[in-house]
Amino acid sequence: MTFLRPLFIATRLWFSLIAFVLLFVAAYAFPVLFPLVQLLFAAFMLLIAIDGWLLFRKNKVKKPVFFARRDVPDRLSNGDANPLTIYLENYYPFRVNVEIIDEIPFQFQRRDVLFRAGLNPRETRAIRYELRPTRRGEYSFGAVNTFVLSPIGLLKRRFQFEEGKMVAVYPSFLQMRQYELLAATNRLNEIGIKRIRRIGHSMEFEQVRPYSTGDDVRTVNWKATSRRSDSQGATLMINAYQDERSQPVYCLIDKGRVMQSPFDELTLLDYAINASLVLSNIAIQKQDRAGILTFSDHVGQLLPADNRTGHMLKILELLYRQKTKFQESDYESLYASVRRHIRQRSLLLLFTNFETVNAMHRQLPFLRRLAKDHLLLVIFFENTELRDLLDKPATDTEQIYLKTIGEKFAFEKKQIVKELAQYGIQSILTAPKNLTANTVNKYLELKARGMI
Incomplete structure (x- = not known):
């Protein structure tokens, strides 16, 4: 045998x-x-x-x-x-x-x-x-x-x-490494990250280091270059500066029912987790402190914002172990937890989803309270399958009816953005596949405008 x-x-x-x-x-x-x-x-x-x-x-x-x-x-x-x-x-x-x-x-x-x-x-x-x-x-x-x-x-x-x-x-650590590499070489525009003109310039000296591709040539330290050239060959040396303030950046991840929808085989929750990992890494590179808070019908894990060595590993492990039953989200518990544990003014990136204006109105009182103490950025999702339906021409009465309903839902998504702006709440309406690039773009925009 x-x-x-x-x-x-x-x-x-x-x-x-x-x-x-x-x-x-x-x-x-x-x-x-x-x-x-x-x-x-x-x-x-x-x-x-x-x-x-x-x-x-x-x-x-x-x-x-x-x-x-x-x-x-x-x-x-x-x-x-x-x-x-x-x-x-x-x-x-x-x-x-x-x-x-x-x-x-x-x-x-x-x-x-x-x-x-x-x-x-x-x-x-x-x-x-x-x-x-x-x-x-x-x-x-x-x-x-x-x-x-x-x-x-x-x-x-x-x-x-x-x-x-x-x-x-x-969670998508390959995507995180890709963004990290492109950020280090000033090539984020290759994956849709816009170049944003920064207002002002911090002049807090950090160190003298060798020149790398993408560094500002105006920061070349010619004295250090001449000293280095005498002993070790021609090597440009530059002055490196750091931001004056290190701000807390928290990713608030909704694990409720609205995040269960699948797009390209991934749930909205997994898109949010992948984007949170990339954004946390970018924030730490920009000398900010990154933290994570998850919630559904109750508040889950809270990782305080930090930027010390090894903190990204803690974020990766926390995001990896996220489990949920996709219950109805409790925004009142979210607000209470943020008020209790996040005392310093921070940038809060709320990953959630609103399908209708009425759904947003139910949570609006808590969003306004969060925006009163912090800079709140609400990130929710465009229905790409609905967009595909609207782009196709209607050939019969049934398709006309479906397109009419689809236009109503698409209009409500845009209406949510306008209503949030009326209360001073920043927002992003994005397709799931563009979530990471759009989120990083918005973070860099807010940072360049000095809002955090």
């Missing part, structure tokens, strides 16, 4: 058996063909035996005849395409054809992770593919199943590697 367990029959063998059945049927009608068919069948059985011997022969140097390994990161980024690699090594003395089936976690609901490759003796090959998770949590990978065929190709031998690997899916 141990020998038979990794043994599988190839498609070529099944077709060959069907051909022999037809030949034996023909030999029954024409008896003169029967001895020839018997001889061919005996040779065919001998080929099967040789194929089995080639696949299950032992290596003289006591090494495995075939090896495979899956290279998967210790954690995956939610909502992003994460690269994975399968490495194959052939130690057979002949060329083999390989079929690889990777047992990916059930959360992906995919049954098409099948690859084929041909490897020469002593050849190593890497197969790369991508997975895009849409939920946070733990994902369990199964085995890497490799089915090896010899040049005869009648039988397969299965090898299994990398059994039982658990990987955590965190």
Whole structure:
């Protein structure tokens, strides 16, 4: 049984058996063909035996005849395409054809992770593919199943590697690193971040450091450059300055019913969590302090604003562990918690969603109280599927009715923005896919205007 367990029959063998059945049927009608068919069948059985011997022969140097390994990161980024690699090594003395089936976690609901490759003796090959998770949590990978065929190709031998690997899916840290890298090189405009002219300039000296691409040439320190050039070659040195004030920036994340809607397989809650991670990292880079507060039918976790080393790791872990039952959100509890725990005037970025003006009016008293003590920025979502419906021409009465209702909902979204502005409340109405870029843009705008 141990020998038979990794043994599988190839498609070529099944077709060959069907051909022999037809030949034996023909030999029954024409008896003169029967001895020839018997001889061919005996040779065919001998080929099967040789194929089995080639696949299950032992290596003289006591090494495995075939090896495979899956290279998967210790954690995956939610909502992003994460690269994975399968490495194959052939130690057979002949060329083999390989079929690889990777047992990916059930959360992906995919049954098409099948690859084929041909490897020469002593050849190593890497197969790369991508997975895009849409939920946070733990994902369990199964085995890497490799089915090896010899040049005869009648039988397969299965090898299994990398059994039982658990990987955590965190909020979009790949997106966070992308924004961090582009911010460091002054290339945020490549992903939709606008260049905003800053009013005034802080002149609080921080350090002298080497020039990097994107730095202001007006801050070149020529004396330090000349000293550095004498001893270590020509290297431009600049004066680095820091902002005079470090302001608290809090992301208030609504985990209630309105954040359950899915867009491109991610819920609005996960879009908000990913944007909060990126914004917190940008705020810390801008010398501000970042904090997180979550709520639904009650107030969840509160992470006080800070910018010390290791604080981003705390934010990442807090956002990763967010769970919710998508109950009705309690804004009164939110206001009470903010009043109790956030004493200093701060920038509050409220990630929520309002579908109608009446829904916003129910929460407006609490929003006005928050805006009285802090700078409040309400971020809610445009229904992109509704926008697709409105962009299509109507061809019958039913579609005209649907477009009319859709126009009403779209108008109410714009009306919410206007009503919030009447009470001095900043707001962003954005499509889910543009949430991060629009939020960072607004934060940089408020900072450049000196509002925080």
